[in-house]
Amino acid sequence: MSKLLDPKVMMAIKDLNLSAKTTIDGFMSGINKSTIKGPGLEFSQYRSYQPGDDLRSLDWKMFARSDRYYIRESEVETNIAVRFLVDASASMNHHDGEFTKIDYARYLTACLAYLANLQGDAIGLYIFKNTELFSMVAKQDYQHLARLFFQLEQLKPEGEFTKPIHYKEIFSGTQNRELLVFVTDLYQTAEEIFDLLDTLNALGHEILVFHVLSRNEIELDFKGYSTFEDLETGQTLQIDQTKARSTYQTKLRNYLDKTRNHMLDRRIYYRTITTDEPLDQALRDFLKQRNKLKV
Structure with missing residues (x-):
């Protein structure tokens, strides 16, 4: 596996365009080129x-x-449109070590968009934050990819996840099936993210959900901190990590199992991904689903 797929190495390259190109080049050089299907x-x-x-x-x-x-x-051959949906609510500011969930989401999305553009697909970007929705229509050209990179670079998570708006009208603008790639930490207060996914699923599009988690929240290991703050509501909570860890991890496993079943029941591809995890498998998963949609 190339070291370029290590998120620490990837994020050390501050230029998002260069980082995405370098990462994808490293990924492609390490796999069977015949699995990369461009425009037929x-x-x-x-x-x-x-x-x-x-x-x-x-x-x-x-x-x-x-x-x-x-x-x-x-x-x-007519290629597909790939729309990237990025959760930029305040909970994506959660950090573990040197970078945050939004850092990982930013670079992951940039790499997937670069790969889709390389394969000749139209790409679009939708950002959910602070009860608003930013949208970029799907187009296929390098200038559009550069604009997508610019928007990702400007991301500053804040507020809560976007409240339900006219999702159906926004995402049903084409008769063609699309691939929707959603990068989120699935932090929600009233099932609003599941409601969004149910709406998108009903439109007949293929959906991939990359559920971003950090290692410290999985293991409940915050280096001695005992006071925790909800990044979206501001509420604080005192926790004895040592005493709470076992119960917490059991509840987390149950939550992840429930979430996975929720996605499977709706035939939505779902994958948890941690912010210290190399990108190669996420890229492979994306290619697999993208090529499945072309068949």
């Missing part, structure tokens, strides 16, 4: 050669038969 081409027609045409498209067999230059034109 099917033969459509011939046309006469015109100055400026790519000589690699010349059909030499046609030249041998007719003594004339013809360009072999192809039709690009």
Whole structure:
């Protein structure tokens, strides 16, 4: 496994564009290239050669038969739109060591968007924070990818998760199936995130949920801290970590099992991912689901 897939190494590269490119290059060099499916081409027609045409498209067999230059034109297979949904509510400011959940979500989304763009897919971005929804329509060009990187770089989590709004109207603007990639810590107060997922699922799109967790919240190991603050409500709680750890971890396991079953019942792909976890498996999971949607 490439060290470039280590989140510490990845986040040391401050430029999001460079980090995503470096990470994806490292990932692709370590796997079977045949599993990376770009835009497929099917033969459509011939046309006469015109100055400026790519000589690699010349059909030499046609030249041998007719003594004339013809360009072999192809039709690009229709690719999918990949919409990235990022939870930027205040709970994503939770940190473990050197970086926060939103740091990991930012770089994970950037890498997946770079990979989707590399494969010829249109990409869009939706940011949920402080009861608002920021949206970027899905497009397929490098300038649009650069704009997506810029928006990710500006992310500053605050407030609660977006309250239900006109999700159906926003996400049903196309008749084509889409791949929706949701990066979130699933912190919710009244099932609002599950309500969002139920709405999106009813529209028939393929959904991937990357549930971002930190190692210290999984293990309840906060280096001696005994007072905890809810990042979204400001409420504080006194906890004896040593006494509470066993009960806490049991409840956490039950919660994660319940969440996983909730997703499976709705045929939503669900994966927990910790902020110290290398990205290679998350990238593989994304490729698997993305190629499944193309079939």
